[in-house]
Amino acid sequence: MSGDARLLVDDVATGLTAAEVAERVAEGRTNDVPARVSRSAGEIVRSNVFTRINAIFAVLAVIIFSTGYLLDGLFAGLIVANSAVGIVQELRAKRTLDRLAIVGQVRPRVRRDGVSRELAPAEVVADDVVEVGPGDQIVVDGTVLAAEALEVDESLLTGESDAIVKNPGDPVMSGSFVVAGTGAYRATKVGREAYAAKLAEEAGRFTLADSELRAGINTILKVITYLLIPAGALSIYNQLSGSQALPDALRGMVAALVPMVPEGLILLTSVAFAVGVVRLGRRQCLVNELPAIEGLARVDVVCADKTGTLTENTMRLSEVRPLGEPAVAPELVLAALAAADPRPNASLLAIAQACPAAPGWTAEAVAPFSSARKWSGAGFGAHGDWVLGAPDVLLAAGSPERAEAERIGAQGLRVLLLGRAATSLDAAEAPGAVTPVALVVLEQTVRGDAQETLDYFAAQGVAVKVISGDNAVSVGAVARSLSLPGAEAPVDARTLPEDPGALAGELERGTVFGRVTPAQKRAMVAALQSRGHTVAMTGDGVNDVLALKDADVGVAMGAGSPATRSVAQIVLLDNAFASLPHVVGEGRRVIGNIERVANLFLTKTVYSVVLALIVGVPGLIGLTAVSYPFLPRHVTIVGWFTIGLPAFVLSLAPNNDRARGGFVGRVLRMAVPSGVVIAAASFTAYLLVHPGGDTSQAAQVQASTTALITLMALALWVLGIVARPYTWWKAVLVAAMVLVSGLMFVLPVTRKLFLLDPGNTGHTLTALACAAAGIVLIELGWWIGGRLLRNQ
Template identity: 40%
Template structure:
């Protein structure tokens, strides 16, 4: 019964579940100390698998604070466009772009607004209607402020003027500035709505629309953006910048942060609807502009269609759909409530530079868990084969539960806790279970071969082939007793197991070397301290058996080393290199 318990309990990798839980919990605490809130525990595991990061320009690459740059009149006569810009900036519901107009264009005097159409990403313009304006130079009618590409083709000007405006807007956008066009019409806009002609999703641009001024804004690029992008590129993570701004503006910002060879920007207006075609475009280009909220979501799905593991960052309501759809949604701390609610991670201080530590922590947890899985599954493999082999040979199981528990503690239990919390830069590679089994099974066979070897040698030396040796309490004068065989088995198993731990711990550093030395010292103390001998029922065997136990353990260690090197070669790893080449 005791031997059965010893064999069965050894088969169970009970520590693996515990260490996984502890690692995930520690990762959550570590990221929390770095101002990163984990809202869903599986996010830690997904962190390691992310191979594509989609970035929203505003608030991620830039600080999200818009600053006024310049304004240039386009009309021959001044229709009071400065007063209109001042009115737009003074609107209590103004967005970040409109707020930047308050300082250069103070509102004085107030204009009699009759209707308004709020800015929408789908339209890319907002509009205001004014009645008769007395004692001001601002003309009555409709004033529209929006993206040049959304307004120029609707202007009542000739073809040459439109081409010139397009070229001018492209030139300004290519300098990294957000460019807006202010246009005026004396014909108010009308929509399908009968109650609120200026509101509703069917609002249309007014007729007789003429350009009044072109306004440019600047965003400050985050100081840490360059370093963060370089880290992702070094780690083999592909980056996609997705923004509602002009693709020329987005590409210019990418160049400002030192992104090597960014393309000129892809206009999302040309994105195909078919997901396969969209995935092909996503693979070819990295910078996208004029992207609508629905398109952001579809772009994430297109990447996932190509089996990419996608992280999406965002801060606005327009990013909520894409953040929710992504494998890992990341919201800024100052993001809209809806975006934070659907995200799995929140960067509490809204610092883009937190992302490298987030990725590194996820990779550390998963890489360490795979390392420990190799160790625990190798234990399960040898324990099962050990019991099976000795049952077929009709040999008594040469270990007690307390002896096997101590052996597990020496080369698995204590070490697994330390290794689970150590840094590990290895990149995630798919096929975790397959790799673990390909290493654990042959390693288990090698350990069992070593255990069989010492037991076979001990029986040959003792001249006993019955499979059952006497206990010391029954026959003290016997040349070899069961406690001595159990001690020899413990020596062989623990020494070979410590070499397995050595292999699993690579690449070695001073911390890991110190851990291995300490475990070997504890191993010797377990064997020689009288109290430990009494507790474990250890009796040191004769010197030839001890030498044989150490020698067979060395042969087992050699076999484990060969298995390790073959395993790494199949994975595409150089010896002791933690980073897969593939």
Template identity: 30%
Template sequence: MPTNGLTSLQARERLARDGENTLPGQAPRGLVQIGADVVREPMFLLLMAAGGVYLSMGEPREALALLGFIAVIIVVTVLQAARTERALDALRELAAPPATVLRDGQWLRVPSRSLVVGDVIELAEGMRVPADACLTDAHECALDESLLTGESVPVAKAAGDEVMAGTLMVGGQAHATVRGTGRHTALGGIGASLGTLEAAASPLTRQLGKMTRTLAVAGGALSGLLALLVWLGGERWQQAVLAGITLAMGVLPQEFPVILTVFLALGARRLAAHGVLVRRLPALSTLGQVDVLCVDKTGTLTENRMQLARLWAGGETFDTAGDAPLPEPFHRVLEYAVLASEQTPLDPMERAFHRYANAQLAGSEHLHPGWQLNWEYALSPELPAMSHGWQDGGAGREIAAKGAPEAVAELCHLDAAHRQRVAQAARAMAADGLRVLGVARARWTDDTPPAIQHDFDFEWLGLAGLADRLKAGVPAAVAECARAGVRVVMISGDHPETARAIAREAGIAGAEVITGSQFGALDEAGRARVLARCSVFARVSPLAKLAIVRALQGAGHVVAMTGDGVNDAPALKAADVGLAMGARGTDVAREAAAMTLSDDSFTAIVGALSQARRMNANLAAALLYTFAVHVPIVVLSLAAVLLGLPPLLTPLCIAVLEILIDPACSVAFEADQGRADPLDAPPARHARPGGADIVAALAAGLAVALIAGGVYALALAQLAAPAARATAFATLLIASVLLIGALREQGLAALPKAARWVMVCGAVAPLPLLGFAPLSGAFGFAWPPPSMLLIALSGALASLPLARAARALARSATGHRASASPK
């Protein structure tokens, strides 16, 4: 391997020559394509149809006004969509994993796009290979090449082998020299995509989609029936079509997708400020429904900064705390623990061995920098122990092994009494929260290594206990989860006693510990019984983690899973919400998860739960507002036609209400902080509003319809239709804004700043529509006298208490207690 790598100057020259290490992805949507997507929306199609009808009726002013309004909305929507595309590009850039590269003799973390041919890179377990490269050295290296080959079985790699961009390191560590970047890689050559994990729609997205389709079908049927009745009543076909279009626009819940997207995007931004990066927006609503949180111990609850805490040899124990020198009887345990580790370790435990050995054994015969590593035997599920064979300059090889105490004891073929002493010492160390490894040595005189580790004649040396301290704030965060009705389940690969000690320190309920093998041996009913009483699992394999998550989901729980390693990825992907560690997490874990904790803080999860629950409550309130505000539109559209009155609402009026005013008012709910702590109650099973809440919202909307209809009837008795229409529309517009207060538990008290601005703008918005001649003519309005404007304002103000009373009456009739809307 080159000693210094490329120089910075060489890297810049090659980057300018070959281009960035990025793949030719999907072309971004242009403005024309974005515009085409926008005009295919049902609301815009209805508006354009209405404009065409106005033209056929010989009313070009109304048609041009309507089409001009459509053009303005399309321009605004296209510009916003373009901004969203740029934001998504920036997010993808931020989420791109960095690479570790040797430049100017120093190891640096750089964006993977800056890699060039000739760079020396470091690869470790859990990393995605950033470019095509040739391995210069490899230790127990295995890659998942399924992205390119479709073969899911990991492929072992050795020095001199080629590795391809996009493949995943699922084991070992290596150094490699870059041979190809960007479009010159195998992945770029076949045009494959790096997006291997598809984002599934959340339950809320599916529920709202189903609700929208149902309302669209019902609205279409009612609109067609109304148009037919108007035509049969003697009106021109154009008038009949306009009546049908008006009703269809009133029924169609055009705002649902907009409101959902805005709430999720703003919620994700809030979580990002708390150190939680949301990769899949729909998962944010699911997080608010989580009632079981499965946590990986190492790196999630603990610091993942191992320190050698205790050694055991010959029945004696030595604690490493303090500055006392290491006694001679323990030198060989530490010596062979280092020999059984990687020469340049990445594993926290192996680093701890190296640090302590360099401090205690420097200059002694127990450190062997000149020895050459010849053989390696990797850990396996069947035998959780690893061995290294070293050439020490003499005949034969020196063999060092470390691993689970019971596995190393098995390799040493200890008698029953000796095994019992080892097990007792290991349990005592594990009970103090230590990660315990057994250490052994052997001598092999043949030049050919045996096929399996059992063929060595191992000598038992002792135990090493490593401490991985609990992170600050974890016990308080676990207590907060319990208060919120979220059960914390700890899943660990450690010894059962270690897992029990850490769980006890963290405050996780229950003293029972079940191992992964015990859980795997149970049938479905047995697993359900274990999960009902046990919250601590030890010696858990990746498949057992996945089985635990699926069993919890099968019992009806909404499960979140945290993790940082390759072994966590299957469970992260299967969980309802996967939470990957961002700082220490592997690339594959981050890709499998829906969210990433940027600073690996477990306490950030509690804040994310609170934010997600509040967002769900506010989203439910916004959707209820949307239901309520559609009621007067539908009722007044129908009433005017059925009673033979001049139409109150035209398609242009409804467009203003549904495309501008209603979404703005709905967003006012997004910033609502409420009065109650979201963590004081158990999680809601659904983020969408319930049936009783919808009935109450419809009742409030009906009250607004009665007020606006009454004002219209009173105005028609005294004024011409254009002035009466303007009076009633002003009432409806202001009442729609005040409906925010009717649907909040605390009314207009403690309104968020956003809501106050919306209400002020809503009160001012009608004025130019009523008094500015070009606009008022297009809407069919005429300026009403001051006395009627006072009646409009009075009616709108009266709608607030009436809507609140109607809502309370409906909730009382359904026996419903407040739950979905903000407190």
């Protein structure tokens, strides 16, 4: 053996020593990429305090305080409230995310001082020897030291879908993953030097971006900004160019501008997402990307693997059924095959537990299991070359042994064929003709929660497609035991067309698909998406990685392969398929409730902008200008009782309605008519009781009170509509807001604080009449809007 070869063997056998590791740590040659699954506490505080809305309110508050009317600056409390609530909720979410991320972290196996141990990725140093097997993620760049039929998939980095065979001396890149075989590599580039370090850092960051909901809200805010500029400028011109004293003009200007800003919409969206993270964290669900919560709410197709999802991931050897009279005991061969694989899968683990070791059988050539091949094997010299795999792959159609395997598989059992290969397993044409020796029957336990979970999806109108690499008949039997519609007609994926359009049609018709290759799983996801479906993919094996990456939402089991967990947006750390309905429900709660409260906030914005235009335009064109009907304190309390407090409660309430697209159009279609009606009705009430010209302060207070009664009544009616359908707590919420709002006009202390005078009965009746007319128009607008939405 040459010196270089012996050095290579020694490196793999011992790895770095403790002293060498300490030396590299001191030199800073560590994998120091920060595992940033969330923003730092400082970033959270800054992002919640230094916002555009807080800045606008701060400037307006300074203007009001300069006039001496401190009560009109009550809206400044929103700066403190918005910041405090946002900071507290996001810090809670950060603690939950950080804790779960440590639990679900990919932990590479590193050899040091001759001992193999699992380490956190950050503990890997330059020149470490990292061991890998099927499903393992390459955590740092390196050079292969040893390889046993090692195949690496680099498609997530290069886009090339074919697995690449790696031999000693070949490079491996971080971000790729092992699909077959075993090996070891030396870490050559660690930390920020590694190829995928930047991508990994960004992928693990707590983010609220790139979601349809957030994009929709940003679009709405952009439209509002365009409206605020002319409405705000007109309001400023109208108030400052009139005959009012400067303090009164400034109060009117601020009163017009404050309600135009939907100050709580962004806050409540962030809070709803953060609370969702905390709630899911309690169920051991790690949310790697927050938009995944929203995505699952929109899902209408769930593609589920059988093993590890519908069934437990563990297996039990039920029976070894010899075919004829084999010369060698099948149990002896099975034990040798299990011992020859350094990283056995679940099937080989079950065999190893049931079959005693086989002394004297030394593997000279090993073909590890591959999802694409559907078989594994080993060559044992004089004992021959043996394979273990799918009977319908290794045997010709029509053979009696294959028919018997199909019959057994129809009972929901996994059946493997043990056979003797005619070709050496290290040859390219392996295995060649296979002589059947025995059928290996394995039992899988159906998850106790699978039936309930499938029933939930059926009730919610979400289609479930079982996509498995196992025999289609066996997969169909398991699905039938769970009463999955369409399970009586399982489809062998080898018969499916390659054309995406034709494939999509087959997927629409079928429910259960067996013998699906990793590439086909990916193609199936793309085909369903081409038909407009929002697809969630669940899985735990390396064969699921590409499909999980391409799905709208990838969901991995915590016990799954490291590569699977690294690409999934959601990881079920407790491996419970039954957790998925809770994740879907949490997404629906977030989306549905944000849409509810968006209607409240945008209705307020619309009526504020329309009021500013109604008040400002007459003065602009030379007509008699009318003062703004409300004081800043008036619009503040309207915001509290008709939007702020109820919106916060509604944003956290249960909501199981499936999310739909078209968020922006749907919200504006509801909010614009309501806002216009509220503005017109309240201003009409104001004009009907306003004496005109220079009025006394008492007359002005009465006119403002009349307009405020109309505004408050209509805003509360909109709240009542948004709260539908009613439950007991929603009825209590709306009733409480009505009661508190009514008391504000009755109690002497609030009438004095908020400058209210409802004592003129005629004025109050005028207000109620305008409110009644407005209610009729709002109900009509909502009914028409609802009909239009249903007809789309």
